[in-house]
Amino acid sequence: MCSRTNPRNSRTGRPRSTEADTAILEATRAALVELGWSKLTMGDVAGRAGVAKTTLYRRWANKNELVVDAVAVLFDELELPDLGSLQADIEHVVLQFAALLERPETKTALMAVVAESTRDEPLRERIRASIVDRQKRLVLAGRERAQQRGELPAHRDPVATDATDDLIFDVIAGAVVHRALVSAEPVDAPWVARLSALLVGGLGAAAAVGG
C-alpha cells in the first residue's frame, strides 16, 4: 500500500500490526472531528490509538501524510449509479460529494493538506493518487454514459475530450468546495440543480457549435 512508509517488503522480522494501522487512522479521524486540523498533534493521535508515538513515525513521516491517508478512505463512498440522465447523475454525485465535505473531519483536513501540498510535491502526488483520481473517475464514467445515451455527441478529438473532462472536473469539484468552505453556504438540492443545469446547458451549447 501507499499508505505506509515502505518496510522494505521484508519477509523477515516481526510484521507490522494491522490493528495498529486501523486504530491510528481511526484515531486520526476522531482527533480531526474533535480538535480540527491545526490542534491535532501526533502525540494526541498516538494516545487515542493506544500506540506509542514512535509507532506513528515508523509509518508516516509527518502529520500531513497521516491525515491524507486517514481521510482518503472516506472517498471510497463516492459512487455513480445510473439515474437515467446526465443531469440526474451530476446532481447525485454532487450531493454525495457535498455530504462528504459536510463531515467535520474532511471539512477541516482537505483544504489544509492541499495548502501544504503547494510546497510539498510528494504530498501533492499522494493526494492526487488517493483522493483526486478517485473523484475524477466519476467524471469520466458520467461523460461516457452520457455519450452512450446520446446526450453528448460521440467524441471525435480525444484531446478535446480530455480537456473537457478536466474542465468539468475542476468546475464541479471546485464549485462545490468553494460553496461549502469559502462561501460557507449549504450545498442543497436547489443549488445543485442550478449548477447541473448550468453545466448541462453549457455542454449542450458547446456541442451545438461543434466543440
Next chain:
Amino acid sequence: MCSRTNPRNSRTGRPRSTEADTAILEATRAALVELGWSKLTMGDVAGRAGVAKTTLYRRWANKNELVVDAVAVLFDELELPDLGSLQADIEHVVLQFAALLERPETKTALMAVVAESTRDEPLRERIRASIVDRQKRLVLAGRERAQQRGELPAHRDPVATDATDDLIFDVIAGAVVHRALVSAEPVDAPWVARLSALLVGGLGAAAAVGG
C-alpha cells in the same frame, strides 16, 4: 481598519506606528514567499520587520489573522475593464485571478487560512470581508454589464438573480482555485476560453428556457 486589534479608539496615549504596520505586513508576505505557510512563525516575521514579537501580538491575535491581512491587499489589483462582451470580461478577470494565485504568497496562504476558518468563525468573517466580497463584486458588475449589453435577459426575479450570481461566483472562483492548486495545472488562455465558453453557453441555455 479591520486589520488591527481595536485599540479602543483611544485618542490619548502613544499612537501605533503605521510604519510598523506596513513593515509587518510586508515581512509577512516575504516570509510566505520564502518559507511558505507552515514554516512561517511569528518570531520570524517580527525579526524581518525589525519589530518586537510583542508588537505583532498587540495587533493580531494569531498567525491566521495576520496572514489574511497580509494577503488581502493583493486582491485590490483585481479589476473588471469593459472588453465588449461577457465572455471577454470573464476571460480577463479569470486570468487576473489566476495570476494572483500563481504568486507563491497567495498560493500557500489562501487555502491554509480557509482551512483554518472552518473552525474559526471570526476568521471566516475576516476572510469574507477582506477577500471574498472583493471578488464577488466583480461578478455582480460583470452580470449587470452583460444585461445592459443585452447578452443576458433583464432580471425579473431578484431572488433568482442573486442565486445565479452566487452560483457563478462559486463556479468561477472554485474552478480556478481547484485547477491551480488541486489539479496543479496551468490556468492558461485555452483553459480559460473553455471555461468561459461553458459558462456563457450555460447561462444562455438557462435564459432560453426562462431561468
Next chain:
DNA sequence: GGAGATACGCTACGACCTGTAGCGAAAGGC
C-alpha cells in the same frame, strides 16, 4: 510644561509539540 495614557523594544519564561535515540521485550520467518 506636566500628567496621564498608551505603544515600544527587550528579556525571560512555562507550556507545548516535534522528531529522534536508546532500551528491553515481543513476534514473526528460517
Next chain:
DNA sequence: GCCTTTCGCTACAGGTCGTAGCGTATCTCC
C-alpha cells in the same frame, strides 16, 4: 533456537507559542 524487525516506553534537544514585566518613548489633554 537464531535472526530480524516491530513494539512500548522514556528521555531528550530544538523550536514555537503567547504572556508578563520592565524601562523607555511618544502622543493628548489640562
